[in-house]
Amino acid sequence: MKSYLGLVPQYEKVHRKNNRISVLCIVLSVLLVTAIFSMADMAIRAQENYFIKTNGEYHISLTGIDEQTVEIIKARVDVAVCGWIYQGCTGSIGQKTVSFAGASEAAFTELSEMNMQDGSYPIRSDEALLNNNALEQMGLSIGDTVSVVVPNGSKKEYHITGILEDMGSLLKADVYGMVLSEDGFRAIADENANDGTTFRVQFKSGVDIQKAVRQIKDSYGLSDNQVSENTALLGLMGQSENSIMQSLYLVATFLVLLVLIAGTVMIAASFNTNVLDRVQFYGLLRCLGASKKQVKHFVILQGLRQSMRGVPIGLITGQIITWCACLLLKSISGDRFSEIPLFQFSIVGLIAGAVVGFLIVLFASLSPAKKAAKVSPVTAISGNTQFIQNKKAANTKLFHVETSMGIFHALSGKKNVFLMTCSFAISIMMFLSFQVMVVFLDQGMPALASSAADVSATMGNVPFTRTVIEEIGRINGVDKVFGRMEQTDLSVSFGSEEGAITLISYDDNQFKWAKDELNEGKIAPVQDNTNNVLVVYRDGMTWGVGDTISIHTSVGDKKVTIAGILATTNARNDAGSNGYMICSEQTFIDIAGDLGYTTVDVQLSKTGNDDTVLAIRNLFPVDSSVSDKRLSNSEAQSSYYTGAIFIYGFLIIIALITVFNIFNSMNASVASRIKQYGIMRSIGMGTNQLYKMIATESLTYAMLGCVVGCILGLPLNKMMFQFLIAEKWGMGWQVPVTSLLLIVLLCFASAAIAIRRPTKQIVKMAIVDTIKLQQ
Template sequence: MKSYLSLIPISAKVHKRQNRMTLLCIIFAVFLVTAVFSMADMGIRMEQQRLLEKHDGLNMQDITDSAMGQSLYLSAGVLFVLILIAGVLMISSSINSNVAQRTKFFGMMRCIGMSKQQIVRFVRLEALNWCKTAVPIGLGLGIVTTWGLCAVLRFLVGEEFSHIPLFGISVIGIISGIVIGIVTVLIAARSPAKRAARVSPASAVSGNAEITSGVHHGVRKNMFKIDTALGVRHALSTKKNLILMTGSFALSIILFLSFSVLIDFVNYLMPQYSNTYDISIAGRRSEPIDQGLLNTIGGMDGVKRVFGRKSAFDVKAELNEKKVQPIDIISYDKFDLDCLTEDDMLKKGSDISKVYGDSNYVLATWDQNSPLKIGDKMRVGTKDVEIAGLLKYDPFNSDGSTRGKITLITSGKTFERLTGRTNYSLVMIQLSKDASEKDVQAIRQRTDGRYTFKDQREQNTSGTYMAFVFCIYGFLAIITLVTILNIVNSISMSVSARIKQYGAMRAVGMDARQITKMIAAEAFTYALSGCIVGCIIGLWISKAIYYFLITSHFHFAAWSLPAGDLAVILLFVLAAAIAAVYAPSKRIRNMAVTETINEL
């Protein structure tokens, strides 16, 4: 052996099993960053190709200055920082546990003359040695995943993704992946390296598996039994490890809650309404559409559903016996009204059941500046109606605001009684999946050029919506997987670091059930502290991101407690904590007492 550094590959082989989680953490970090930046790069190339077809003399600066380019780079940058923090916490926790298990090894190295600086260098180079395996695997997974996502977007989604490259190699993605791998490991190894350097030569003789301060008092068991109290004590005794474990669990919750906001953002950016139509036929003031056309089109090939709306504009009205500006009245048939409930567009307290049929109840659009409230009375012409419900926003304006205009939504029969009009101003058609161009042309011919025919199939965003949702849920799944693996591995390594203590406890009479309870108490102490910190910070960040991404652009949107998302991630953390207890407790039960005492 020429140098003490020759021990690094030997140590990697000996501790291959213990290093498995650290390698996975590095692989996931490199994979995520490579995939994120590669997809951003593919998006830029797609935007460049699209703009080149429209404009000549386009340069890269124009792409960078575009809204899409800035959004992609900003999103990738934010994800880079979040993944870096998550990777540092998880890898640092894993290396700390690894160092704790090899206290005797570092003590022996000090005994034969290795200096503190050499110990620090050894731990850092040992960590970098993992990058030789983890970084190429992470890069490969990131590139292959990028190819797969591009193929899905191009062939299954299509639409505006028809120009996205299929087998592109992103230099930016590869460099970013390499940087995240090396930087994360170097930052994560800093604290454990210093910890290993503080090991004294005396530790080689004592074989103490933990670097802890002296115990000044016994374990208090006022609230718990002795085995549970010992488990809690183990979790709280090493402050740095507690902070790392808590931070690691908390960051997983924070990342999950932060990414969950993107689902809401996509829902507002590309809302998927149940009554979205493929074709519209608009009548003219002088020539509205009669019921006969709806009946004819409803029986044609390729037509799934036909529904229409009647409208009356600038109708004189009074609100609570006070004159208001002229209002608009729009009729919804049964399907349209059902969609309001299905799409959750009504404010709390609304009773849409009163609106169906010929009734004296109506719905109204609403925003924060609207004077309307449920139960208000309105006089429309000579007829009195009551507001039975309010929409959360105005669907007839792109920004969701009413712009000071009162718009009432009625059933078809109520509309006819209030206005005396029976013909439609707008007919909407939903096509079946097997509808052909021939079917669309046949529908167009039925209008006889008397009405305005619009084919709006190209404006359908369902494919793009599903692509974005798929990507977001994919990242959430990866975050959840990393959370579970990290919890299971961290608890297992923490137990391994205290294997001599557990052996001594078994030697003095502690049974397997008590050992399991002690490990469970330690695991749930980490989980509880991580959940508390993660929920507090995560909900605050979730709210801040919500207002930044959504409320600032959609003023009618209001943040609410993401109870469902919170329950999902907490359930996974709880399940991971339970799973983390099983393997190490079983391993200790199957080991002989003498074996645990002599364990290095």
């Protein structure tokens, strides 16, 4: 052995069991950081692939630019692909509306959300792709010719060269889709093409897109209205200036810092306890001639050696957890989650985990190293393992001796109680912070609402009679049918405020589902056909629950009382200046008359299929629009479940880490005082008293941690809720009672269970062995 540092591996061989706690803490910290960062990385990749598939892989779109500007932009060194996407024109095939699109093959493939399912791309102006649903309904195939009424009213024959893959937007709008070549589209374009046509730009990897956008605007004199970003894609790339995305960036940054702090505290708590546990050994080093600096180096080297063992295990385990989450999504539906990457390594997660494992271990060991260096040689001889002599004894007036001693032990070391409290508190703060993301996810996915329809029919020139509900209900494969009557531009007044509303009727099913969207008030009074209504939240709304609104109709004024406020509603027509107002069907008839249904929504059962949709379609007049929302709902569900798996995965990981961290912390805390417990047993303390003392110490840590965690976590939860949800949907913050109770009970249960094993070990040991035990 050439150096005193050579004692480190020898010491670790002798005390392997005692080092396992520190190594396990490093593993858990690295696991926490790696898993969360890797899962977030995989979720972003999956969502990025999804938005590329549904929106197109372009970064910005430009409108109102001339060909000279186009050529200059094409020549920019930071541009990878660019091209025109022509849209906005509509025509008809028979009674069905057809939406035209046009692009070069390169722009169609790289920049659009459209995909060719089969065949070849149109080259001549009389060639076209037609979507699969249209081909099936008309009995056509590749090579056939179809007659289309183009925007100017004339008929044109198109040769079908390929099949356009069905998109949720086409089925939802109940229109056919036809893709033409650039020349083919320009030949039929009318004035509507100016609004729908854009020049899309995809920048090269690594480009500062916002800087490039500013340069394009300044160089070519473009206004903000002429430049639009692909918000979803840029947001996931971290390059969006959209206000909502900026809010998410701030929240994500904060959550990242919270996770890193949690890892640091976990490791620091373990190292601090280890140093307390080995005070006598460091004193012996000083007796043998080691300087304070050498003892400090000894402790730091111990930490780094432990991280060399713990970090790889944590990285591998974290990556395996991420793969399991991805596999779980694939097992739910391989088609729906086709964009989820499988068995791919997350560089971001691995780097984050390695940084935590090495750098934070280094930083976390500095303070314990300084503490170890303060140990005097006298300590080794005296066997005193306390750095600071307690000037006050335990207060036994309020509690029994063992209870008082437990509280006294917990509070005697300021740094130790600080780190133990932080271990509990940060777990609670992380859990409450990620809980807000669950609410954000649920609120941002209306297609997943219980009221979401699989098929929706909207009226043409004549409203639907109420008998159509019964007819649809008798079709095989139909689960629920519900309709809405709507009346726009109803004049209303509230005090001196005048405006207009769109009135909507709900049936019993819709009122039941509306409870999920209720921000404030009650729904039952509205459902009972009284003069009560619901209103939908909007920015700047001055109305509140209990206010009375006057509705001006042709037969006189009707006074209604606001019974509740909803976050959102489904409606065909636009809102009035004062938004939407919802009432029962009878109240609607009393106010606006029996106008018939504007919209009829249908939810299919498990046996519902294309034949069911066709049967529903045949019940409505040809001028009605029957929207098949199954594909768009499936796409939305795919996006939702991707986010849900990862967000709930974060919560599960945090909960598990909380349990393991508390177990390790309590084990280490008990182990550091094992000599004291032996002395207490030698002077007559019984087994039950010893257990009560250790249990009280554990309970004290848990209570302090939970109190601090709630004091800091609840305002944090509220702030994030207001930041992400309240301002957008008008929802009022409520204490997340269920989540709070879950994490607090988890902390107390973990603390109670954690002390059982070390307590039993102490009781089984002979008193003399306990006192002599050296760590």
